[in-house]
Amino acid sequence: MTIRVVVADDQELVRSGFAxxxxxxxDIEVVAEVGDGASAVEAVARLAPDVVLLDIRMPVLDGIEACRRISAGGACRTVMLTTFDSDEYVYEALHAGASGFLLKDVRRDDLVHAVRVVAAGESLLAPSVARRLIEEYTAVTARPAGARALSEDRLQVLTARERETLLHLGRGLSNAEIAAALTVSEHTVKSHVGNVLGKLGLRDRIQAVICAYETGLIAAGSPSGE
Incomplete structure (x- = not known):
């Protein structure tokens, strides 16, 4: 199946380069290139792509609002693009419904991988963006030790393998990467991920990343994710 993509960025060289x-x-077809958020929303409505790459800072309509409208309007999944790994709009983009977040200096292979991962229904964050997101999240939600202990108790509902799966989710691994790490099939990983999300009441993989840090399964600020 061909993955249909719209690329939205106000910088022509960036837009054409990604396209x-x-x-x-x-397995990928770029069905439209546009230079602003309003045009991106229109292109998605008209062409029904599987994935749209959205620059956060665009004229007419910014990427955040474009993402919000696109997410509310159908099944198209969005990957946000920025030149800044400390962009203050990361939270807004995720809350608007973004499925992924990448820096514009992403490597060629990683860009292609991101589109395929998101099209397959998974979420993806560039490692540096994930670290920034977690650092900011843990800073504004710092709680006393008693509250942290209570959060750790949440993980008691998980089996040992599901706990391992959450650990790898927290490190930003895809299903294929988790399958390789655990030496199991991707189908088994999908089952584990579904169990983790269901048992912990999490909406998606991005919430699982936050949960892994919030509960102390992964130490915030650790360069190795351990």
Whole structure:
């Protein structure tokens, strides 16, 4: 199945560069290139792509509002693009319904991988963005030791393998990467991920990342994610 993509960025060189990288892939087709958020919303409504790459800072309509409208209007999944890993709009983008967040200096292979991962229904954050998100999250939600202990108790509902799965989710691994780490099939990983989200009452993988840090399963600020 071909993954249909819209690329939205007000910088023509960036937009055309991403489009060229993606369009040469056998399983990806760029169906539109646009330079502002309003045009992105219109293109998604008209062409029904699977994934849209949205620059956060665009004229006419910014990427955050475009993401919000696109997410509310259908099944198209969004990947937000920025030049800043400390962008203050990361939270807003995720809350608007973004499925992924990448820096514009992303490597060619990582860009292609991100589109495929998001099109498959998974969420993805660039590692540096994930670290920034977690650092800011833990800073504004610092709680006393008693509250942290209570959060750790949440993980008691997980089996040992589900706990391992949450650990790898917290490190930002895809299902394929988790399968390799645990030496199991991707189908088994999908079952574990579903169990983790269901048992912990989490909406998606991004909430699982936050949960892994919030409960202390992964120490915030650790360069290795351990």
């Amino acid at each position: 060229m990288i993606l369009d040469v892939q056998e």
